[in-house]
Amino acid sequence: AQSVSQHNHHVILSEAASLELGCNYSYGGTVNLFWYVQYPGQHLQLLLKYFSGDPLVKGIKGFEAEFIKSKFSFNLRKPSVQWSDTAEYFCAVNKNDMRFGAGTRLTVKP
């Protein structure tokens, strides 16, 4: 079945630590990939997206993601997290409509 998998349910880091959140998908063919962030009590915000071209995508707030087609992966990274990055992060895949992963809760300790 087609799915979007985020393996990390809850990640806890200290400030300045590096972050990598995993995302794998099981769709065949051409897809577009997204990462969204949702701060507590707020709506979705688009962090970055991949449509085509350079598989290393840079987004807002210092986030980046790498599309590895052979691994069906689109992992999110940030070299040095801040307390303000505490939020829920969702990976999403668009083939005919947008489907979301279960989300990863990131807690950054000051």
Added chain:
Amino acid sequence: GAVVSQHPSRVICKSGTSVKIECRSLDFQATTMFWYRQFPKQSLMLMATSNEGSKATYEQGVEKDKFLINHASLTLSTLTVTSAHPEDSSFYICSARIGGAGPYNEQFFGPGTRLTVL
């Protein structure tokens, strides 16, 4: 960028009443609109897809008679939760797309409507 609005942002209603949520694409015409539901601490789950002037297509497990969707124009879709019950309390998020199905037509998301049923 493409902007999608929702109204109201929050609504509290009594059990058994109906609630209507509006979704508007402000600066573009949306061929297709989508409704998602997000329960606390969970992901967004697609409820239904609607094309302007057509009946909505509901995902498996979503009751079409309970969640009435109307997509009367290219800029407006409404979701009516009929005979709401406390278990319908959730965050409802709409999304709009320019163009037809396919990976290159991006969906734009509204800010969501928090429904609380007492």
